[in-house]
Amino acid sequence: MKAPDEKAVTEFPPMLRPAVPADTGALIDLAIATELFLPDEAGFLRGVLDDLHAGRSGAGHQVQVWADDRTSPPVGVVYFGPNATGDRTWDLLWIAVAPDRQGRGIGGELIRFAEARIREAGGRLLLIDTSSLPRFDATHAFYLKHGYAEVARVPDFYSDGDSKVIFAKRVEA
Ligand SMILES: CC(C)(COP(=O)(O)OP(=O)(O)OC[C@H]1O[C@@H](n2cnc3c(N)ncnc32)[C@H](O)[C@@H]1OP(=O)(O)O)[C@@H](O)C(=O)NCCC(=O)NCCS
Known part of the structure; x- marks a missing residue:
């Protein structure tokens, strides 16, 4: 019998898998459809994903996708990686469905x-x-x-009236 922690780490639906280069077009479409990126930012996002697949994104950076089966394009994505300045601090850089x-x-x-x-890790x-x-409520x-928990707000960070809201969670075992 598995310990509860082991179950939490190992048991995920088979629809979850690492992103591969062939997913890039669908992930760009997903980013635009969820309005997290503008259509003219597609090139930037393609560069981010190309860097990831070429191993240029830094140790520990991972993109995991949700796809209904082996031939379907991804309908969900999460991108996370270690923060370069914090001690065992990580960033969740992108999540979208x-x-x-x-x-x-x-x-x-x-x-x-x-x-x-x-x-x-x-x-x-x-x-x-x-x-x-x-629209992010x-x-x-x-x-x-x-x-x-919301831990900080930087007023007008993205633009006037659009503040950066930082959420945090302790994730250690
Ligand atoms: C935020 C997001 C990743 C959540 O994924 P999801 O698959 O919709 O979420 P889940 O079904 O696992 O969880 C549902 C819960 O999330 C919240 N939620 C967020 N967006 C929701 C939506 N569009 N529809 C329903 N619930 C939503 C609700 O609190 C809901 O809880 P409830 O069922 O008790 O009301 C997804 O809605 C999304 O891609 N949103 C647009 C892009 C975005 O904001 N990304 C994060 C940028 S920082």
Whole structure:
């Protein structure tokens, strides 16, 4: 019989798998569909994913996707990596679920996966930057539901009236 911690680390749905280069187009579409990136930022995002697959993103950076089966494009993504300046501090850099698939537990599986991998890697603290715009209210609710706390706000960070909101969670075992 498995210990509870072992189960939490190892048991994930088969729809979760690491991103591969062939996913890049679908992940860019996903980023734009969820309005996290503008269409003219597609080139930037492609560069980020190319760097990841070429091993240029720094040790520990990972992108995990949710795809319904082996031939389907991803409908969910989570990107996380160690923070270069904190002690065992990690950043959740990107999480998104296709608009027509939101609210059905995929995001929950993605964030649970990231936390488990970070915990396995000895991570201590997980930080998430998000926006204060009202359209992110449901995203804030998602983080609160998963045990994150708002720890800081930087007024007008992204633009006037659009503050950076930082959520944090202790993830160590
Ligand atoms: C935030 C996001 C990743 C959550 O993924 P998800 O698969 O929709 O979330 P889950 O189904 O696992 O969890 C549902 C919970 O998340 C919250 N939630 C956030 N967005 C939601 C949505 N569009 N529909 C329903 N619930 C949503 C609710 O609190 C909900 O809890 P409840 O069912 O008790 O009301 C996803 O909604 C998304 O991609 N949003 C747009 C992009 C985004 O904001 N990314 C984060 C940028 S910082």
